[in-house]
Amino acid sequence: MSDTPLTAKAPFPPAVIAATTHETPGVRHALTAVALTYLALFLLLPLVMVFAEALRGGLAAYLSALTEPDAVSAIELTLLVAAISVPANMLFGLAAAWAIAKHDFRGKTVLTTLIDLPFSVSPVIAGLIYVLLFGLHGFLGPWLREHDVEIVFAVPGIVLATVFVTLPFVARELIPLMQEQGTADEEAALSLGASGFQTFLRVTLPNVRWALLYGVLLCNARAMGEFGAVSVVSGHIRGYTNTLPLHVEVLYNEYNFVAAFAVASLLASLAIVTLIAKSFLQWWYGDALASGPKR
Amino acid sequence: MRSIQTLLAFAVLACGWMAPGFADTTLLNVSYDPTRELYEDFNRAFAEHWRQETGEDVTVRMSHGGSGKQARAVIDGLAADVVTLALSADIDAIAEHGDAVPADWQTKLPNDSAPYTSTIVFLVRKGNPEGIRDWDDLVREGIEVITPNPKTSGGARWNYLAAWAFADEAYGGDAGKSRDFLARLYRNVPVLDTGARGSTTTFVQRGIGDVLLAWENEAFLAIEELGPDKFEIVVPSVSIVAQPTVAVAEANARRNGTFEVARAYLEYLYSPVGQALAAKHYYRPVSPEAAAPEDLARFPDIKLVTVAEKFGSWAKVQASEFADGGAFDQIFASRR
Numbered sequence: 001m002s003d004t005p006l007t008a009k010a011p012f013p014p015a016v017i018a019a020t021t022h023e024t025p026g027v028r029h030a031l032t033a034v035a036l037t038y039l040a041l042f043l044l045l046p047l048v049m050v051f052a053e054a055l056r057g058g059l060a061a062y063l064s065a066l067t068e069p070d071a072v073s074a075i076e077l078t079l080l081v082a083a084i085s086v087p088a089n090m091l092f093g094l095a096a097a098w099a100i101a102k103h104d105f106r107g108k109t110v111l112t113t114l115i116d117l118p119f120s121v122s123p124v125i126a127g128l129i130y131v132l133l134f135g136l137h138g139f140l141g142p143w144l145r146e147h148d149v150e151i152v153f154a155v156p157g158i159v160l161a162t163v164f165v166t167l168p169f170v171a172r173e174l175i176p177l178m179q180e181q182g183t184a185d186e187e188a189a190l191s192l193g194a195s196g197f198q199t200f201l202r203v204t205l206p207n208v209r210w211a212l213l214y215g216v217l218l219c220n221a222r223a224m225g226e227f228g229a230v231s232v233v234s235g236h237i238r239g240y241t242n243t244l245p246l247h248v249e250v251l252y253n254e255y256n257f258v259a260a261f262a263v264a265s266l267l268a269s270l271a272i273v274t275l276i277a278k279s280f281l282q283w284w285y286g287d288a289l290a291s292g293p294k295r
Numbered sequence: 296m297r298s299i300q301t302l303l304a305f306a307v308l309a310c311g312w313m314a315p316g317f318a319d320t321t322l323l324n325v326s327y328d329p330t331r332e333l334y335e336d337f338n339r340a341f342a343e344h345w346r347q348e349t350g351e352d353v354t355v356r357m358s359h360g361g362s363g364k365q366a367r368a369v370i371d372g373l374a375a376d377v378v379t380l381a382l383s384a385d386i387d388a389i390a391e392h393g394d395a396v397p398a399d400w401q402t403k404l405p406n407d408s409a410p411y412t413s414t415i416v417f418l419v420r421k422g423n424p425e426g427i428r429d430w431d432d433l434v435r436e437g438i439e440v441i442t443p444n445p446k447t448s449g450g451a452r453w454n455y456l457a458a459w460a461f462a463d464e465a466y467g468g469d470a471g472k473s474r475d476f477l478a479r480l481y482r483n484v485p486v487l488d489t490g491a492r493g494s495t496t497t498f499v500q501r502g503i504g505d506v507l508l509a510w511e512n513e514a515f516l517a518i519e520e521l522g523p524d525k526f527e528i529v530v531p532s533v534s535i536v537a538q539p540t541v542a543v544a545e546a547n548a549r550r551n552g553t554f555e556v557a558r559a560y561l562e563y564l565y566s567p568v569g570q571a572l573a574a575k576h577y578y579r580p581v582s583p584e585a586a587a588p589e590d591l592a593r594f595p596d597i598k599l600v601t602v603a604e605k606f607g608s609w610a611k612v613q614a615s616e617f618a619d620g621g622a623f624d625q626i627f628a629s630r631r
Contacts (some may be wrong), residue, residue, distance in 0.1 A: 056411065095504065131371050134372075136371055136393060137371065137372075137374050137392070138371070141372060145372070150374070152371065152372055153368065153373040153502075235368055235373040236358045236359065237357070238356060253359075253492045253496060255521065257500075
């Protein structure tokens with residue numbers, strides 16, 4: 001059994017690549033310089049700009065932009081939405097990956113394709129689906145109105161839209177790994193008398209724990225940063241249904257550029273934390289797999 | 296499993312967090328883009344007034360966006376207690392597609408339910424480098440005009456009608472030539488934002504375009520916020536009386552038990568306090584005697600025409616110009 005990493009992105013170790021290329025060091029350095037300049041221009045510079053603009057009014061203005069009531073409510077709402085949609089998609093992702101990777105059943109390919117749907121659908125469409133379904137003139141709208149249930153233009157709609165756009169992250173991370181690992185471990189556990197649930201909890205879950213965490217991280221970053229789908233179902237009520245990305249837009253439209261960038265810097269920080277945690281996991285997780293504690 | 300416990304804990308937290316919103320009286324005012332600053336002030340004044348009158352605390356929540364888009368959201372169920380939109384056609388649309396506002400909403404408040412008016416002017420870069428003086432300068436080769444999309448923005452529809460009013464007078468009522476003028480104008484538009492505020496940021500912040508067709512109040516505000524050293528207002532030879540209209544979304548308000556306070560909120564717009572605040576935020580008050588003279592002195596003299604005298608009615612204009620397949624769609628298709 002080979003120690004193939006989760007995604008087989010680099011089929012050759014770096015040494016092989018170096019041996020098979022004939023470029024002079026100059027060309028190689030030039031290519032590296034191009035890549036680094038590109039990264040600096042298109043990734044680093046905008047990021048630095050966000051923080052520079054945010055702090056242009058001084059630290060006091062920065063902090064007051066983050067602590068005024070509408071910003072606090074946007075932060076709370078964003079955390080709430082992530083706190084519901086990320087665990088929901090974690091459970092779903094685990095269940096779906098387990099079903100797809102470890103079992104054979106009719107319609108498996110349909111399920112696999114459906115999981116990818118949110119990646120291929122524009123987020124705006126994702127939002128509109130819920131308006132068409134739960135809006136006043138939508139399929140379920142009149143019934144909901146009669147029973148005083150608010151879904152679109154309220155918190156539940158925002159959660160639904162976020163769940164939709166972040167649905168594939170965990171499952172997509174787990175399926176290839178689970179397929180790679182095969183069912184041998186589970187079969188061994190079952191033959192030793194473990195129940196199905198015990199097998200899942202003690203064998204399957206520990207085998208994929210790092211990939212799961214990785215998927216959850218990506219899922220969370222998207223859940224907190226989603227704009228398009230949430231914008232359609234939010235109704236943009238200040239201090240009530242504005243998430244952080246929507247609040248950035250509101251502030252920007254009010255000529256309140258310092259505050260807009262201050263709130264944007266929160267989202268940027270989240271991205272940076274995610275990136276660091278992700279790199280750390282990749283490194284750590286790759287290592288754990290290579291030492292092969294279970295095989 | 297830990298995660299299930301966490302999920303439950305958050306669900307319980309969520310319910311607790313959403314509940315307090317219903318304790319106080321809360322109004323939701325669904326408005327269009329450029330009214331943010333006006334209603335921020337007005338809501339504070341009204342809350343004070345309402346507490347003195349009734350001893351009750353009222354919180355007014357705001358939702359802003361392109362007027363057409365906001366009307367669409369109310370139609371789709373955004374539970375507005377009052378709507379304060381850019382033009383009557385958008386509130387008509389709400390009345391037509393549902394029961395949120397009654398069909399005769401425009402008769403419920405004075406002056407056709409328009410507590411303040413505005414008009415359309417040009418905002419150009421300081422020193423007016425392109426020498427833009429009037430509407431016919433906008434169709435010149437190489438001039439970039441910034442205006443939002445009339446499909447989603449109320450201000451954009453007023454822009455369109457103001458340009459049309461000019462063409463109608465310039466060509467002596469020749470409909471073909473007027474249409475051609477509008478087509479040439481929209482050929483000079485590089486970006487169609489969805490709302491007036493989006494267009495303003497495109498022009499002032501992103502630096503795109505030579506001239507912005509703007510609500511008068513929006514143009515004044517841009518200068519106030521971003522500096523008189525950067526932009527100046529150009530007053531065209533003729534423009535339109537833009538009447539933003541307001542209505543109580545009666546069905547929603549009755550269900551929320553806020554009908555009384557919602558009606559009082561809109562009536563307060565007509566009070567001396569409301570009128571003075573409107574003038575302060577560069578809206579032309581319908582009762583100017585209540586406003587501060589120095590606020591009124593800022594409004595330039597413009598020859599103004601109304602929709603009624605020029606084009607008949609909003610319902611007619613909406614159907615012929617802005618409906619699907621209407622004149623604007625044809626103009627925009629001819630751009631390519």
